[in-house]
Amino acid sequence: MLSSHCLNDDPWHKFPFTGFVAMISAVFTLIVDSITTSVFSRSGREEPHADVASAETPDQEIGRPQAHASHGHGLNLSDDKELGTSNLQLLRYRVIAIVLELGIVVHSIVIGLSVGATNNTCTIKGLIAALCFHQMFEGMGLGGCILQARYGWVKKAVMAFFFAITTPFGVVLGMAVSKTYKENSPSSLITVGLLNASSGGLLIYMSLVDLLAADFMGQKMQQSIKLQMKSYAAVLLGAGGMAVLAKWT
Numbered sequence: 126m127l128s129s130h131c132l133n134d135d136p137w138h139k140f141p142f143t144g145f146v147a148m149i150s151a152v153f154t155l156i157v158d159s160i161t162t163s164v165f166s167r168s169g170r171e172e173p174h175a176d177v178a179s180a181e182t183p184d185q186e187i188g189r190p191q192a193h194a195s196h197g198h199g200l201n202l203s204d205d206k207e208l209g210t211s212n213l214q215l216l217r218y219r220v221i222a223i224v225l226e227l228g229i230v231v232h233s234i235v236i237g238l239s240v241g242a243t244n245n246t247c248t249i250k251g252l253i254a255a256l257c258f259h260q261m262f263e264g265m266g267l268g269g270c271i272l273q274a275r276y277g278w279v280k281k282a283v284m285a286f287f288f289a290i291t292t293p294f295g296v297v298l299g300m301a302v303s304k305t306y307k308e309n310s311p312s313s314l315i316t317v318g319l320l321n322a323s324s325g326g327l328l329i330y331m332s333l334v335d336l337l338a339a340d341f342m343g344q345k346m347q348q349s350i351k352l353q354m355k356s357y358a359a360v361l362l363g364a365g366g367m368a369v370l371a372k373w374t
Contacts, residue, residue: 126318131309132153143322150326158224165216218273221335225270226284228327229263230291235320237295255370256292256316262363264288266336 127142136142236259240252271284299306307313336361340346346353 126314126321129309132311132314136313143318145317146322147326147329150323151330154224154228154327155334158220158330161220161224161261162217163288164225165220166213218270220319221331222267222270222274222276222284224327225331225335226288228324228331229267230287231320232324232328233260233288233291234298235262235317235324236294236296237297238299239295239317241296241299241301242303242308243299244303258365258370260292262289270336 127137129137133136154249184294236252236256240249240256243249243252266283267288271281341353341356
């Protein structure tokens with residue numbers, strides 16, 4: 126869209142805005158990811174210490190020998206460290222789920238808008254096929270992240286609801302503005318193109334850094350070369366399928 130012939134040569138054909146916007150979006154997602162994780166970590170850092178500090182053993186309370194008390198204190202420190210690591214990992218899962226939900230919501234609205242505003246029957250068929258295929262796997266990925274985040278059923282329902290409603294909302298919005306919305310107008314091309322590029326950069330960062338890298342560098346994956354080979358084949362197969370779908374539509 127940003128390289129369409131309907132746009133002026135200056136500046137849209139003299140600079141690769143699509144890649145630039147995607148890169149800026151990925152860097153901005155990194156900033157949000159890092160700051161959000163830091164804020165969540167600081168807010169939850171005192172809770173494990175408070176729980177461990179209050180869980181004194183009876184031996185410590187009645188003043189048993191120093192060696193036994195030191196042994197119990199060492200166990201408490203070890204439990205405290207494991208609890209802190211577990212809490213930090215849970216916070217990472219929750220940040221990933223929130224940021225991924227945000228990127229998918231924006232992307233889904235843009236896709237729905239394109240489907241609703243399109244008047245070409247042939248284009249609509251391709252878009253619906255791509256939409257079903259694309260949303261199914263996005264939903265599977267987001268669902269896995271939500272489960273890892275261990276949210277309560279209310280938050281799970283809210284996140285699932287927003288994922289399910291954003292694309293139909295975009296379709297309805299596209300149908301509402303279809304009379305005034307022109308796909309090849311410069312304003313439409315620039316707006317939708319920038320939104321697609323920014324959401325693309327966000328999803329590229331999330332897929333590579335927070336999903337694929339986290340899985341492939343995890344302990345379970347690193348212990349099995351066979352599992353890694355199967356996973357690499359699955360990733361390449363999925364990427365190839367999406368590339369073919371993009372070419373077809």
